[in-house]
Amino acid sequence: MSDEVVTVADDLQYCPRCGAPLIVRLLPTEDRPRLVCDRGHILYVNPKLIVGVIPERQRQILLMRRGIEPRYGFWTYPGGYMEIDESVEECAVREAEEEIGVKVEIRGLVGVYSRPGPHGPGIVSIVFRGETMDEKATPGREALEARWFEAEDIPWDDLAYDTTRWALRDWTEARGGG
Ligand SMILES: [Zn+2]
Structure with missing residues (x-):
């Protein structure tokens, strides 16, 4: 599951809201790994x-x-x-x-x-x-x-x-x- 998310989001390196680097993390509130910046902004990657x-x-x-x-x-x-x-x-x-x-x-x-x-x-x-x-x-x-x-x-x-x-x-x- 996490591999898929990383592949989908390969070209997404920076948070569109604040410009900080995005990393893939499994947050307690989410059911799969998400791209998150260190300010806690989640970037959802949707179709x-x-x-x-x-x-x-x-x-x-x-x-x-x-x-x-x-x-x-x-x-x-x-x-x-x-x-x-x-x-x-x-x-x-x-x-x-x-x-x-x-x-x-x-x-x-x-x-x-x-x-x-x-x-x-x-x-x-x-x-x-x-x-x-x-x-x-x-x-x-x-x-x-x-x-x-x-x-x-x-x-x-x-x-x-x-x-x-x-x-x-x-x-x-x-x-x-x-
Ligand atoms: Zn951010």
């Missing part, structure tokens, strides 16, 4: 939230090919880290606009997926269905291209992440196809 949206139009979905690392060149739907001042729905709408230039209306949840650390940051990915009237996508600087896919043409072997595959699998099953 990051990622929000994605699968844009739909006439039974097709709009996927994009990543134009940045990691997973450059692989397919996914628009998504990214939540900003501190937005709701999950707002984040989904914003990502679709920024990454492929389409306006989506949120139509429901596809699923919630998690990829625990310590091998990479722990993340929770929330994926929505999004209806769009926009036929033409305009890839932003983080996308190489965007393309409409029928369910049976989803590029399963070239998807960016496990979470991408899980969400598209659930979307496909919910639509009764496969």
Whole structure:
């Protein structure tokens, strides 16, 4: 257990509240070792939230090919880290606009997926269905291209992440196809 915490927090050396060095300690009030500074500030290391949206139009979905690392060149739907001042729905709408230039209306949840650390940051990915009237996508600087896919043409072997595959699998099953 303590090894995992240390690995997750490898790059966290200083207390964000006071700047003192952080050390890993098992405090009597905690059920696992935590990063603590000598003033007693505890730095909790929690998963990051990622929000994605699968844009739909006439039974097709709009996927994009990543134009940045990691997973450059692989397919996914628009998504990214939540900003501190937005709701999950707002984040989904914003990502679709920024990454492929389409306006989506949120139509429901596809699923919630998690990829625990310590091998990479722990993340929770929330994926929505999004209806769009926009036929033409305009890839932003983080996308190489965007393309409409029928369910049976989803590029399963070239998807960016496990979470991408899980969400598209659930979307496909919910639509009764496969
Ligand atoms: Zn501190």
